[in-house]
């Protein structure tokens with residue numbers, strides 16, 4: 001198979017990149033190779049698919065806010081729900097963060113701060129939770145935020161890409177690359193890639209969008225991706241009535257982050273459920289070396305029972321009272337974040353004729369459109385690209401060599 005560009009990875013970021021590549025340069029022949037039997041079958045498909053523009057760094061905000069504008073323009077096709085988002089902070093955290101939060105509210109669209117009575121009326125959270133759990137001292141709230149279907153979003157990009165003449169090959173597990181090492185001189189470029197079935201993909205340029213597998217793909221080429229895989233789990237449990245979490249619900253029923261250990265809740269009221277996740281840092285390992293062993297990570301119920309459930313009980317006494325025998329776990333699953341640890345913003349870098357886009361650090365769905373535009377532009381050698389709402393973006397800002405991003409503080 002021969003094409004101008006081979007995109008590797010059929011998650012949301014790879015698909016958005018492939019589509020924008022064809023949109024910006026319709027004459028290019030582009031093939032997308034995905035190792036799974038289906039597109040969006042791993043981390044993109046396992047995400048909570050929440051989206052928010054609550055980011056302190058301009059880079060993250062530009063990528064997310066512009067992507068959200070695009071997602072809202074195709075809301076019906078991607079089951080977009082404008083739930084809103086409420087990120088609560090402990091009193092100590094709020095003291096440190098408040099000035100930054102005020103700045104964020106002045107810069108980002110539809111963002112406000114909730115404090116005092118306004119905060120108390122927004123959720124059913126205990127004012128003084130029992131145990132080691134800090135009380136909420138303030139919150140950043142966003143009306144532009146919500147949830148969508150990652151599968152539907154991936155399908156939207158796949159259809160548009162195919163309509164423009166792009167080729168998608170599933171079941172194509174890229175296992176190695178060939179280099180132009182002829183005649184004893186040092187190699188200067190990748191000339192082809194092969195998959196586990198023996199198919200061969202020749203291309204002039206390569207765009208690796210392998211998410212947490214980026215290092216597996218790039219390492220054998222001698223390229224350091226700067227991206228680390230870390231397990232992340234989600235647990236769906238019964239919530240009979242929204243008031244158990246939201247009380248008077250003066251802010252509606254938004255996605256909610258608690259002021260302890262980055263525990264977050266995605267409400268799914270139509271199924272009488274909420275989905276909980278938790279930021280797990282100290283003591284939870286980085287999954288390197290990665291590879292097939294970690295391809296199907298297990299959700300650990302014991303982790304939910306030991307850490308998440310007690311915190312939920314302390315913050316939501318009415319919820320605990322409604323389920324005296326313990327929260328009813330209905331579903332649980334796990335995947336991997338691909339972190340770029342230094343600043344938790346994505347990485348978009350080039351080595352020879354290989355570009356890679358990864359490190360979305362837990363926000364690849366909400367930044368997917370912006371990242372796809374930036375990756376396409378980087379591959380085409382453009383210095384600047386227009387994001388969905390017209391704001392300009394420089395792909396080089398996400399590079400490792402000429403990186404120009406502020407560290408992102410609002411990552412869970």
Ligand SMILES: Cc1cc2nc3c(=O)[nH]c(=O)nc-3n(C[C@H](O)[C@H](O)[C@H](O)COP(=O)(O)OP(=O)(O)OC[C@H]3O[C@@H](n4cnc5c(N)ncnc54)[C@H](O)[C@@H]3O)c2cc1C
Nearest residue numbers: 009011013035044047048049050174211335363364365366
């Ligand atoms: C539990 C969980 C919850 C999350 N919640 C959210 C959220 O609420 N909002 C949000 O924005 N983000 C969330 N994320 C993060 C989000 O899922 C990622 O940022 C996003 O999916 C990254 O997209 P991607 O396309 O880069 O990677 P992926 O979706 O992982 O796609 C990479 C693709 O590359 C393919 N691939 C890998 N190796 C090869 C190979 N050798 N050959 C061919 N193909 C290959 C894989 O099969 C895969 O399909 C969550 C993640 C997890 C795990």
